[in-house]
Amino acid sequence: MTPKPGQKILILDFGAQYNQLIARRVREARVYSEVVPYTIKPDELKKEQPKGLILSGGPSSVRLKDSPFPDPGIFELGIPILGICYGMQLMGRMLGGTVNAARKKEFGKTELAVDREEPLFKGLNPNLICWMSHGDKIAKVPPGFASYAHTFHTKIASMGDPVRKLYGVQFHPEVFHTPWGIDLIKNFLYDICECKPSWTPENFVDLAVKDIRHKIRNRKVICGLSGGVDSSVTAALIHKAVGKQLTCIYVDHGFMRRGESEQVRQTFESHFKMNLVCVDASARFFKRMAGVTDPERKRKIIGEEFIRVFEEEASKLGKIDFLAQGTLYPDVIESESHTGATSVKIKSHHNVGGLPEKMRLMLVEPLRYIFKDEVRNVARQLELPPHIVYRQPFPGPGLAIRIIGEVTPKRVKLLQEADAIILEEIFKAGLSRDVWQYFGVLPLIRSVGVMGDERTYEYPIVIRAVTSEDAMTCDWARLPYQVLEKISNRIVNEVHGVNRCVFDITSKPPGTIEWE
Numbered sequence: 001m002t003p004k005p006g007q008k009i010l011i012l013d014f015g016a017q018y019n020q021l022i023a024r025r026v027r028e029a030r031v032y033s034e035v036v037p038y039t040i041k042p043d044e045l046k047k048e049q050p051k052g053l054i055l056s057g058g059p060s061s062v063r064l065k066d067s068p069f070p071d072p073g074i075f076e077l078g079i080p081i082l083g084i085c086y087g088m089q090l091m092g093r094m095l096g097g098t099v100n101a102a103r104k105k106e107f108g109k110t111e112l113a114v115d116r117e118e119p120l121f122k123g124l125n126p127n128l129i130c131w132m133s134h135g136d137k138i139a140k141v142p143p144g145f146a147s148y149a150h151t152f153h154t155k156i157a158s159m160g161d162p163v164r165k166l167y168g169v170q171f172h173p174e175v176f177h178t179p180w181g182i183d184l185i186k187n188f189l190y191d192i193c194e195c196k197p198s199w200t201p202e203n204f205v206d207l208a209v210k211d212i213r214h215k216i217r218n219r220k221v222i223c224g225l226s227g228g229v230d231s232s233v234t235a236a237l238i239h240k241a242v243g244k245q246l247t248c249i250y251v252d253h254g255f256m257r258r259g260e261s262e263q264v265r266q267t268f269e270s271h272f273k274m275n276l277v278c279v280d281a282s283a284r285f286f287k288r289m290a291g292v293t294d295p296e297r298k299r300k301i302i303g304e305e306f307i308r309v310f311e312e313e314a315s316k317l318g319k320i321d322f323l324a325q326g327t328l329y330p331d332v333i334e335s336e337s338h339t340g341a342t343s344v345k346i347k348s349h350h351n352v353g354g355l356p357e358k359m360r361l362m363l364v365e366p367l368r369y370i371f372k373d374e375v376r377n378v379a380r381q382l383e384l385p386p387h388i389v390y391r392q393p394f395p396g397p398g399l400a401i402r403i404i405g406e407v408t409p410k411r412v413k414l415l416q417e418a419d420a421i422i423l424e425e426i427f428k429a430g431l432s433r434d435v436w437q438y439f440g441v442l443p444l445i446r447s448v449g450v451m452g453d454e455r456t457y458e459y460p461i462v463i464r465a466v467t468s469e470d471a472m473t474c475d476w477a478r479l480p481y482q483v484l485e486k487i488s489n490r491i492v493n494e495v496h497g498v499n500r501c502v503f504d505i506t507s508k509p510p511g512t513i514e515w516e
């Protein structure tokens, strides 16, 4: 289900931790790119017709026999190639140059002096900062190559053979710490590979719609909607392609944020006129949660029950052939190893939207080759409302893992009210796009307070707000005092059963974003 435009760049994966970043940077330059195993054969490459190849970095050393080497035939195809770090050393080693172990390893920010501008460094400042991370270096360039740049410790930090269009850089242009790296990548893409910056949300939508129609034809497809951006974009794309052949199923487990289920109904049923089955399954979820306090048991029970409800609803729809999923490219790359072994990973993660495998449906995954930021662009292109386009990540088990201890309807209602105030005030303060996640947590302790002339003994609400790039790590968001004050005042005054607010100032690690 890849929307494959004619102009693409393939990134041969030698195991670098920055591979996804290379793919992202190329796409930021509006050229479609994919990561492929380094074992790809020249014949396959001929079929794929990429406009250029990028050989990624990697942890190995080209001086060792067991390290990953590509088929030497890839250098004979006339396709422009850019080798990055290990990728450049491969060129050095395989094309007749010399690669030695560096006497002094170079890591981190390094000053780079450009000796020859053309064509990789065209238009760039000759004195640049770059990010290095290597143990080997090129001692002698291969025949036909010239050296383009050096650093204090590395005589040949970039090289190229303009006749064969083969280029190498010892540093990492894809990382944020090489500030002009994107310009070097653009020089490679536009000038050397002659790509056009044509990878845009519009052409993604057109290609995806064509692809989906071709795959589904007149058959039926179901899609689990969670209200999140990935499943919403998946549903909107498939709906655009096959209209009423799609039925979306939205399972309300009762642990959603306030008003969220209604918003889903409004958007997909009223606005997009999709076939939407909204199931209010809260009663059975609450029943199963009675007495459960362990976080992992909560997740497991909610996951199981979710699939059960989903299957029951799907079975009422008659014969279905396809299941649509919002799998994204990072999940795909993670599940494919650079040795070439590929495994289809069903997005189980810890996501409640994960999948009824035994239903034996064929998968449709229109977002399989795009990144999260691209999904948001596509969402805008499909005219999804801003509350979906910019929705903060929300865990599948919902508020159930933000309520410490037993999850009861009363406690969910209390947290929903407090949470809605946090959302509203952060939105009003114009901070909603700067903060990664922001929400309330309801702990299982009570404390003494005084309201009017009366002593109270009620729950606190924990305000959690974090900044993050990818949820792997986070920092606590420095919310302005006035915003915290407003949130605290409103919660204590408006939410019955709460007499205190506290602000969580823990980063991850050692904390986690969620409390359970």
Ligand code: XMP
Pocket (backbone or CB within 6 Å): 299, 350, 351, 352, 393, 394, 395, 396, 397, 437, 471, 472, 508, 511, 512, 513, 514, 515, 516
């Ligand atoms: P933690 O708490 O591990 O969270 O720092 C990292 C990210 O994952 C989300 N999260 C979940 N998402 N099901 C989900 O779909 C879950 O059970 C779950 N637990 C955590 C969390 O919101 C954050 O974005």
